[in-house]
Amino acid sequence: MRVLLTTWGSRGDVEPLAALALGLQELGAQVRVCAPPDEEFALLLERVGVPLVPLGPTVRSVVAGPKPPTAQDAFRLAPELVAARFDTLTAAAAEGCDALLATGLMPAGARDVAEKLGIPYVLACFHTLGLPSRHFRPGARPGTPSPADETDHRVLWEQDAQRVNALYGEALNSRRAAIGLPPVDNVRDHVLTARPWLAADPVLCPAQGMTDLDVVQTGAWILPDDRPLPEDLEAFLAAGEPPVYVGFGSMAAHAPEGIARVAVEAGRAHGRRVLLARGWAGLAPVDDADDCFVVGEVNQQALFPRVAAVVHHGGAGTTTTAARAGTPQVVVPRIADQPYWAARVAGLGIGAAHHDPVPTAGSLSAALATALTPGTLARARAVAGTIRTDGAAVAAQLLFDLAGRDRPSA
Known part of the structure; x- marks a missing residue:
């Protein structure tokens, strides 16, 4: 069984995938991880014996400048990442892949590669901030801001979806058309799916009442670390x-x-x-x-x-x-x-x-x-004493079962 994991983001987006990759390997799966080509991320994945397949620019090149990235930077980066996901994930899955899990910065393009390949796709997140909710306002995102006097959460989340479309929609739908897939009209909800996985501890980040989606909460994906201190x-x-x-x-x-x-x-x-x-x-x-x-x-x-x-x-x-x-x-x-x-x-x-x-x-x-x-x-x-430590193992078993569901028995 082969499982493809992908992310683009900081160390906090990469290390959990290393933990998940370790859990999958312990179940007998082969794992590939497509992630930003920062050196420290490659070293992190080496700890679990998984090579890093480079995807997109390094995160350090985007965020480590003297000033925070601007909205203009975001509008340049978004289509670049869409193209990188179509190209890199398709190539990474070329030798056979049974499931694809994506996380990190709005992974537009990952579900579409899985759709073309006919394999299961899972969106995982590490908090509930970007999940639509009738109870909370959406977080900030580059693009046209909502009116200051708008208080209807339903309207605010619709406007959030419009901002995601402005960032990713044109690039995503042009690449979908190139591989014979129809366009999507709501990129955010397409990426999230109706049943995302929440890789966060239930005590620290309870899912109940936080979103309108049917969230699968696994617990945080924690990579064991036995390295001695210097x-x-x-x-x-x-x-x-x-x-x-x-x-x-x-x-x-x-x-x-x-x-x-x-x-x-x-x-x-x-x-x-x-x-x-x-x-x-x-x-x-x-x-x-x-x-x-x-x-x-x-x-x-x-x-x-x-x-x-x-x-x-x-x-x-x-x-x-x-x-x-x-x-x-x-x-x-x-x-x-x-x-x-x-x-x-x-x-x-x-x-x-x-x-x-x-x-x-x-x-x-x-x-x-x-x-x-x-x-x-x-x-x-x-x-x-209440923090769960089995989140990566729980998620690995769920993904292993999902990937194997339609496989013929040996």
């Missing part, structure tokens, strides 16, 4: 009380300006050392004091239980890893689903949400004051 990091951890971890992952252009200095000052205000994750934002020490340490790529599953708090951007993966560790969090959201995760962390009582996207030393210190209380720590440890 010796110099171990030495730093052993040299004092647990530090405050600060990291913004691949949020280079979106990381708050001056966040390294702000974080160090906020940590010092509480008598805490600070552990900076370099990430794509290139966080670096602000002085020569020995109470700050910078780390590169590291096993967060091993690290987070040994820090006093995790300050981060609010990605689904980081939020879940910190929650599993039972470590209090401070979420400084900037874009997309990050405000949701910030609100959820605060609502569960496992940390604090810093709603201003540009923290000061004072405001971040205040958020840390909440995170570092004994009550927050107790609540974080209690919630940690």
